[in-house]
Amino acid sequence: DAKTTQPPSMDCAEGRAANLPCNHSTISGNEYVYWYRQIHSQGPQYIIHGLKNNETNEMASLIITEDRKSSTLILPHATLRDTAVYYCIEGGMRFGAGTRLTVKP
Amino acid sequence: SQTIHQWPATLVQPVGSPLSLECTVEGTSNPNLYWYRQAAGRGLQLLFYSVGIGQISSEVPQNLSASRPQDRQFILSSKKLLLSDSGFYLCAWSAGRALDYNSPLHFGNGTRLTVT
Numbered sequence: 001d002a003k004t005t006q007p008p009s010m011d012c013a014e015g016r017a018a019n020l021p022c023n024h025s026t027i028s029g030n031e032y033v034y035w036y037r038q039i040h041s042q043g044p045q046y047i048i049h050g051l052k053n054n055e056t057n058e059m060a061s062l063i064i065t066e067d068r069k070s071s072t073l074i075l076p077h078a079t080l081r082d083t084a085v086y087y088c089i090e091g092g093m094r095f096g097a098g099t100r101l102t103v104k105p
Numbered sequence: 106s107q108t109i110h111q112w113p114a115t116l117v118q119p120v121g122s123p124l125s126l127e128c129t130v131e132g133t134s135n136p137n138l139y140w141y142r143q144a145a146g147r148g149l150q151l152l153f154y155s156v157g158i159g160q161i162s163s164e165v166p167q168n169l170s171a172s173r174p175q176d177r178q179f180i181l182s183s184k185k186l187l188l189s190d191s192g193f194y195l196c197a198w199s200a201g202r203a204l205d206y207n208s209p210l211h212f213g214n215g216t217r218l219t220v221t
Contacts, residue, residue: 032207043195043212044149051207087149092199093139093210095149 004088009100018075022088025069031091035073037084078103107132111196111213124183128196136198138179143193191220
């Protein structure tokens with residue numbers, strides 16, 4: 001079973017920041033936090049990952065708490081094309097149910 | 106650059122028929138390979154993973170099997186399909202040695218299987 005906890009769904013207004021939370025309280029010291037997203041009927045797409053430090057790339061920012069038990073994925077200016085299911089996973093390969101983000105005009 | 110190929114994109118098979126789905130990766134060596142299944146409206150379930158030729162780890166006992174006959178080829182099979190085998194099957198790869206957790210997964214476009 002997946003070890004992360006995410007809200008099942010969230011809405012965000014277009015152009016605003018989308019902040020997606022994830023709890024991973026059982027994460028071990030050498031496990032990375034990964035975020036992926038899946039647009040309907042496609043394979044998941046890698047977004048970002050991190051171990052301890054906050055990370056940023058062209059798609060998103062990842063904020064990891066100091067105790068590493070939770071993280072937040074930030075999409076700084078959400079667009080309609082960001083509507084997808086977002087998965088947070090600890091370690092490498094087991095997925096939970098994810099958060100369905102709907103970006104509204 | 107690395108690419109991953111899955112085929113076919115869609116498949117309709119009768120109950121009791123065999124199944125063979127193939128996945129190949131190009132542009133990398135010694136990838137870790139994975140098969141996932143996604144039932145309608147559900148999350149991704151890890152079925153099998155492989156860290157090398159002939160090395161298969163099964164996550165969930167079921168009506169499916171996997172093989173890795175070549176370094177960059179991963180095959181998902183069934184001798185007799187069940188209705189419950191319907192779903193979206195995804196292959197993925199990651200770089201590194203033996204499940205290096207600092208390497209993200211890269212997914213193919215998937216095969217949508219309908220068992221009738």
